[in-house]
Amino acid sequence: MRIINLIIISVVTIAAITFNVIFASPIAKNLIEKYASAAVGARVEMRELKVDIFALSVVGKDLQVTNPGNTMKNLFEVARFAFKLDLLAALEKKILIEEASIENVRIGTARKYDGKIKIDPKKKKITINNPISNLSDYKFDFKNENIFNTDINEMIKSLDVEKYIKGDLKTISEINKLKTQGTELSQKWYKTITETRYDKDAIQFAEEIKKINFNYTPDVSSIAKIQSDIQTILKVKEKTEAIIKDIDSKKNEFIADYNAMETSVRELEKVTREELNEILGKMNLKEISFDDIGSLIFADGFMNNVDKITSSFYKIRSFVPNNRGKVKKVKTKEKKVKKKFVFGQRGYDVFFPDYTTYPDYHIKKISVSASGEGSDIKNFPTVSGSIYDIVSNQDLIQKPLRIETKVILPILEDLSLSLNASFDRRDGKFLDFYNVAADNIPIKNLNFGGLYGAPKKLLDSDGKIDGIVEVGNDVFKTKFDMNLNNIDFEFDETQTLNEFSQILKEIFQSVKHLNMGVDFSVLNGKPSLHISSNLDKILYENINRIFMQKLLKFKTDFEKRFNSYISGPKKELLSQISADKLKNLSFLNDKNKIVIEQFKFSETKLKEAQTKLESIKKQIEENTKNKLIDETTKRLKKIF
Amino acid sequence: MFIIKLLSNFFKLFTKDNNPTQVGLGFAMGFLISFQPFTLLSVIFFFIFWIIKVNKTAGFISLFIFKFVAFITEPLIVPIGSLLLEGIPALEPFWTSLRSAPIIPYTKFYNTSVMGGLVVGIVGFIPVTLIFRKLYIIYKEKYREKIAKSKFIKIFKGLPIVNLFFKINKTIN
Numbered sequence: 001m002r003i004i005n006l007i008i009i010s011v012v013t014i015a016a017i018t019f020n021v022i023f024a025s026p027i028a029k030n031l032i033e034k035y036a037s038a039a040v041g042a043r044v045e046m047r048e049l050k051v052d053i054f055a056l057s058v059v060g061k062d063l064q065v066t067n068p069g070n071t072m073k074n075l076f077e078v079a080r081f082a083f084k085l086d087l088l089a090a091l092e093k094k095i096l097i098e099e100a101s102i103e104n105v106r107i108g109t110a111r112k113y114d115g116k117i118k119i120d121p122k123k124k125k126i127t128i129n130n131p132i133s134n135l136s137d138y139k140f141d142f143k144n145e146n147i148f149n150t151d152i153n154e155m156i157k158s159l160d161v162e163k164y165i166k167g168d169l170k171t172i173s174e175i176n177k178l179k180t181q182g183t184e185l186s187q188k189w190y191k192t193i194t195e196t197r198y199d200k201d202a203i204q205f206a207e208e209i210k211k212i213n214f215n216y217t218p219d220v221s222s223i224a225k226i227q228s229d230i231q232t233i234l235k236v237k238e239k240t241e242a243i244i245k246d247i248d249s250k251k252n253e254f255i256a257d258y259n260a261m262e263t264s265v266r267e268l269e270k271v272t273r274e275e276l277n278e279i280l281g282k283m284n285l286k287e288i289s290f291d292d293i294g295s296l297i298f299a300d301g302f303m304n305n306v307d308k309i310t311s312s313f314y315k316i317r318s319f320v321p322n323n324r325g326k327v328k329k330v331k332t333k334e335k336k337v338k339k340k341f342v343f344g345q346r347g348y349d350v351f352f353p354d355y356t357t358y359p360d361y362h363i364k365k366i367s368v369s370a371s372g373e374g375s376d377i378k379n380f381p382t383v384s385g386s387i388y389d390i391v392s393n394q395d396l397i398q399k400p401l402r403i404e405t406k407v408i409l410p411i412l413e414d415l416s417l418s419l420n421a422s423f424d425r426r427d428g429k430f431l432d433f434y435n436v437a438a439d440n441i442p443i444k445n446l447n448f449g450g451l452y453g454a455p456k457k458l459l460d461s462d463g464k465i466d467g468i469v470e471v472g473n474d475v476f477k478t479k480f481d482m483n484l485n486n487i488d489f490e491f492d493e494t495q496t497l498n499e500f501s502q503i504l505k506e507i508f509q510s511v512k513h514l515n516m517g518v519d520f521s522v523l524n525g526k527p528s529l530h531i532s533s534n535l536d537k538i539l540y541e542n543i544n545r546i547f548m549q550k551l552l553k554f555k556t557d558f559e560k561r562f563n564s565y566i567s568g569p570k571k572e573l574l575s576q577i578s579a580d581k582l583k584n585l586s587f588l589n590d591k592n593k594i595v596i597e598q599f600k601f602s603e604t605k606l607k608e609a610q611t612k613l614e615s616i617k618k619q620i621e622e623n624t625k626n627k628l629i630d631e632t633t634k635r636l637k638k639i640f
Numbered sequence: 641m642f643i644i645k646l647l648s649n650f651f652k653l654f655t656k657d658n659n660p661t662q663v664g665l666g667f668a669m670g671f672l673i674s675f676q677p678f679t680l681l682s683v684i685f686f687f688i689f690w691i692i693k694v695n696k697t698a699g700f701i702s703l704f705i706f707k708f709v710a711f712i713t714e715p716l717i718v719p720i721g722s723l724l725l726e727g728i729p730a731l732e733p734f735w736t737s738l739r740s741a742p743i744i745p746y747t748k749f750y751n752t753s754v755m756g757g758l759v760v761g762i763v764g765f766i767p768v769t770l771i772f773r774k775l776y777i778i779y780k781e782k783y784r785e786k787i788a789k790s791k792f793i794k795i796f797k798g799l800p801i802v803n804l805f806f807k808i809n810k811t812i813n
Contacts, residue, residue: 088742347677347718347753350725352732355739 020053028058040075042066043115056085066115067108074111077374079104083363094358098365105370108377171272178264185257192250208236276547310522313471317432320401320423321392360392372410379411385419400424413442434469441465443484453501455489455508462486477521484514507542514538649697655788658695660780664773666695670702671768675710675717675757680746698772710757721756 029049036044047062063078080103089096366387372380385405391397401423409415417438424431441463450456467480489508497505516533653663669689676682689699710717725735738744748754787793796802 091743092745347714347721347751347756349748350722350735350750350752352736352739352750354736357740357745358742 016053024051024053025049036065037117040065041068041117042071043117056087056090058083064109064111064115066111071114071116072111073376074109074115075107077106077109078102079106089358089362092358095361095363096358097363099367100363100365101367103367103369104373105368105383106373106375107370107380109374110376169275171268171275174268174271178268181264182261185261189254189257208232272547276544279543310471310476313432313434313469313476317423317471320425320432321390356396359396361390362392362397363390364388366390379409381410382408394425395427398426400426415441430473432469432471434471436465436467438463438465448489450492450495453491453495453497453503453505453508456492457490459488459490460486461488474524475522478518479520480518482516485512487512487514503543503546506546507539510542511535511538650701653695653697653701654779654784657780658776660773660776661769662693663695663698663776664769664771665692666698667702667772668765668769669694670699670704671706672761672765673699674703674706675761677748677751677753677757679748679751679754680743681749681754681758684747702768702772714753717756717760718752719756720759721752721754724755724759725750725752
């Protein structure tokens with residue numbers, strides 16, 4: 001009897017091993033191929049499938065899934081896939097896979113033979129529920145929200161661009177006014193300088209003084225001459241002083257005109273600043289807020305596509321398994337209701353709130369790799385990454401589903417992009433997070449149109465992107481930061497630019513680094529978009545700089561021109577006047593000195609002459625008296 | 641064939657010399673299993689019962705008898721299980737860890753009837769072994785001969801169907 005048992009056990013064991021080694025794999029392969037082909041509607045085949053019933057492992061090679069739309073092509077091809085089931089979990093009818101791998105997935109590869117299959121019309125076609133049909137009802141409709149000023153015409157109207165292009169600016173009229181004022185002044189002073197000839201007068205005066213002969217003879221006749229000379233000298237002195245006074249008054253007038261001109265220039269500066277601030281204010285650049293311009297440039301495009309963008313994220317949600325199976329319940333303080341015993345009923349199950357069990361299925365890790373090898377798709381990206389914790393109920397493992405991938409994009413010079421995502425379904429959260437990061441993105445040869453001084457092309461730049469997306473039932477948030485460095489623009493140098501376009505060109509020329517942040521969120525149905533960038537700062541700084549430069553240039557030009565008209569002659573005039581004045585003064589002083597000396601000498605001589613004359617007079621008088629007395633005496637003697 | 645073998649062993653139990661301890665253990669195993677509903681635990685107990693050297697006939701007789709007893713005493717067994725599973729809070733973490741462990745939940749230990757039956761089975765295992773061992777010794781010494789020589793047994797042995805049964809049993813052996 002024991003031998004029979006042994007034989008039976010041995011036979012069963014050998015049969016099981018034989019089945020496992022010889023039959024299990026082909027049977028599983030055929031079954032999978034048959035049902036998968038029926039499900040896809042085209043041939044699904046594998047070169048090899050190894051199933052180990054005892055080890056609960058499956059390894060497949062060269063899986064090809066034919067594209068039902070084009071049976072000479074594969075939907076995708078997998079070089080190797082492998083996974084192993086956990087035995088203990090399997091005993092509980094649960095699927096637990098520690099690690100699975102799907103290697104070298106290739107999409108759109110060509111088939112060597114037709115992958116068409118005959119579908120029995122009698123057989124009910126196997127339909128697979130399209131997860132896309134389970135889309136969330138979440139719908140975005142921003143058309144009526146009116147939160148974005150995206151009307152470009154309205155924006156242009158408010159900015160009054162035409163006015164600036166035409167040059168109808170206060171600054172321009174103020175500049176013209178100043179130009180007129182400057183021209184008038186320069187003409188006036190040119191005329192004044194040309195017409196003013198003080199030197200002639202000075203020479204004339206000098207000549208008049210030169211004519212004076214100071215060698216007076218000490219006689220009475222000299223007195224009149226000396227007095228006449230003194231009068232001449234005083235007259236010249238008076239005239240010279242009048243010239244000096246005139247020079248001083250003209251000088252003061254000139255300084256007043258010059259100051260008035262400077263005040264006008266300062267006034268222009270003030271007007272320009274005010275107008276610039278007004279323009280910047282209209283462009284909302286004063287507060288360095290990018291809302292209007294950001295919305296103007298980006299919001300339209302963004303909002304037009306927001307439904308597509310968001311719905312694609314909500315499509316992904318339908319692929320993430322929802323929690324099912326036994327859910328860990330939160331402990332409550334509620335009193336347990338005593339079960340009423342019914343005779344014949346074999347007791348009742350006691351519930352332990354904190355107990356955990358294997359989820360219905362749990363794949364801890366799947367390593368996936370995909371490449372463009374053999375694919376018809378050009379520049380197929382190379383993808384490698386892992387998917388963690390695909391589980392029927394995340395509450396049982398307290399971990400969200402995570403995806404970590406590295407993507408190399410040949411289309412962008414083998415740009416390396418990292419994409420991480422997590423799908424959290426714990427405690428009814430229903431939250432998805434995406435994180436995208438990429439460095440050294442080559443952004444090249446982007447056309448800008450080249451109108452109004454804008455660049456023709458963005459030749460080259462290094463890009464960097466970092467962004468997150470949060471998707472929930474009542475929330476959609478996305479925050480992206482994009483940085484462009486080493487920006488190099490190409491401009492159309494043949495284009496004739498007006499002043500406004502020139503400014504625009506200068507602005508673009510100064511842009512070497514650009515960053516842009518998009519912060520879009522929808523909370524409880526209320527959307528908000530904030531686009532930030534350093535472009536506003538660049539615009540503000542550059543417009544300010546260019547305006548100030550232009551103003552400074554104008555000021556310098558004006559001063560230069562004004563000086564060339566006024567300042568040169570002014571200097572010349574002043575130096576001439578000063579020189580003449582000094583010359584005349586010194587000459588006059590010298591002459592005056594001589595005249596005064598001569599005058600004094602003449603006065604002395606005059607006094608001497610007068611004294612002499614007096615003494616002669618007295619002598620004459622005495623002599624005359626004596627003579628008269630003598631004569632009289634003689635005559636009287638004669639008489640008497 | 642199994643039934644013939646079982647009946648044969650049944651007769652052997654009452655007519656031949658058997659180890660009293662094995663008989664006692666057989667009864668105790670039957671007692672233990674009969675207080676269990678059909679779960680992984682009862683399967684394990686049955687497997688143990690099958691592989692260890694105990695009197696299988698005694699076990700089956702015990703199983704048959706105590707199944708009725710267990711059914712009748714169910715209202716007493718369930719409160720015992722309930723007390724252990726729900727009445728002692730200190731044990732709750734232990735039960736939770738067992739509930740979370742693999743395979744063990746298949747024993748349905750968290751059922752009040754299973755737990756109560758297990759407690760009764762374990763507690764009663766040694767007393768039942770000792771009692772039935774003693775009873776079998778008493779039977780062997782005092783009543784076996786008398787019963788073997790009784791008229792009822794003689795008539796029973798003379799029945800053609802019984803003779804046929806013994807012939808078949810002899811052929812099998």
